[in-house]
Amino acid sequence: MSKATVLNRLHRAAGARMVDFGGWQMPVSYGSQIDEHHAVRRDAGMFDVSHMRAVDVRGEPSTPRDLLRYALANNVDKLKTPGRALYSCLLRGDGGVLDDLIAYFMREDWFRLVVNAATTDKDLAWLSGLVRERAPQVSLQPRDDLAMIAVQGPQARAKTWGAIAGSEAVTAPLAPFTAATMTSADFGELFVARTGYTGEDGFEITVPDVHAEALWSALADQGVTRCGLGARDTLRLEAGMNLYGQDMDERVSPLESGLGWTVDLASPRDFSGKAALAAAKPLRRLAGLLLCDEGGVLRAHQCVYTDSGAGEVTSGTWAPTLERSIALARVPAEVAAGTMVEVEVRGKRLAARVVKPPFVRHGVALVS
Amino acid sequence: MNVPNDRRYVDSHEWIRPESDGTVTIGITDHAQAALGDLVYVELPKPGRKVALNEACAVVESVKAASDVYSPLAGEIVASNDTLTAKPEAVNEDAYAAWLFRLRPDDAAAVAGLLDAAAYSKLIAEA
Structure with missing residues (x-):
């Protein structure tokens, strides 16, 4: 039996066609997926991405960074300012791609990773192994208490500001690929990132489960179009972005998956998979x-x-x-x-x- | 779900409407177009082609997937709806108006043996 996100009831009420994706019941479309696609390119659309998992990496200052410096193929030392995000692969020792993820540097004692739905358990097992070997004082906390809503499109930021009182002051200054936290009177503790998977501007908003329905409804009231996985797939493919399990997986090197730009072979630091990738010519x-x-x-x-x-x-x-x-x-x-x-x-x-x-x-x- | 009474159906989700000249017009049902999603490509049989019962003779592709259309009767293709080539979304807009092809059945009586609207409604309700 596949799992339901906290927004499942609202998707069904809106007439969504549901499918299983990565072990989760997710909306594929609410009507025409092409109309949903155009809404994101021309105005603003929103996606329930609560099947993806936020994982907090916490520990004494510098210990989360030290762990991720080895765990991630991209170099977390590129993250110098709190709030900065980095796209990276998680590689096995043989260079196979376990997952792709975004790592957010919030403080020296707190990084947040956002990983794929189908790979969450595998990623946690792998990362827990690295923690045991290299950084036993670091804690990994999968945030099952949080939902995630992506708001994307040229009007996505303005419509988000309309939906969340006080959010403009905190998130208007965000550069692309950075995040900030805020406390909303209506929706609790929010984590707002100027990131996405569509090739458009917008936010990915992490919200406590208990406030997710209210936030989804508030965004709909601002005229943000509900979009399903169908539109998400055509948008990400037009944007040239990979889908884990389809464009890359454990059997293929990231260098043969269009991900060479995310693999930092130049710096002297060691990381999981580095030796294998350095030895094999794509x-x-x-x-x-x-x-x-x-x-x-x-x-x-x-x-x-x-x-x-x-x-x-x-x-x-x-x-x-x-x-x-x-x-x-x-x-x-x-x-x-x-x-x-x-x-x-x-x-x-x-x-x-x-x-x-x-x-x-x-x-x-x-x-x- | 919309299932008009003026035509017959088959369990592979095609509709068959008998015409006064003894030919039949064939399309896909509203249930089928909804399951496929937005159509972006259709490929239709050429007039003059002989098709067997259940022969794959047309293709409808949506953003999500390609799907064969099977001839619900044996016969000869007499026309195809070429306006769909430029406007496949017409099938999503009105699946019972946007026909795919017309054929002259080898056995005119065979049409009566296909599902009626009530039987097809029951079939999709159980699916």
């Missing part, structure tokens, strides 16, 4: 594809034919902003942007062009 890479022929939609697992050998689509969809089909695909490393390839779509070979993601940012098409 043979493949994750590229963007733009379908050029009519005849279908790019989908995960379709075969890609290139002059340098075969590849595979890892995520594909119809892109509502571009009104054409796009994909992420793992192809031989030498296949460069601009190259024409063929993709097997339901028995036919259709022409596609290799492009460098993202496809869309801040409502603007970057490929054509």
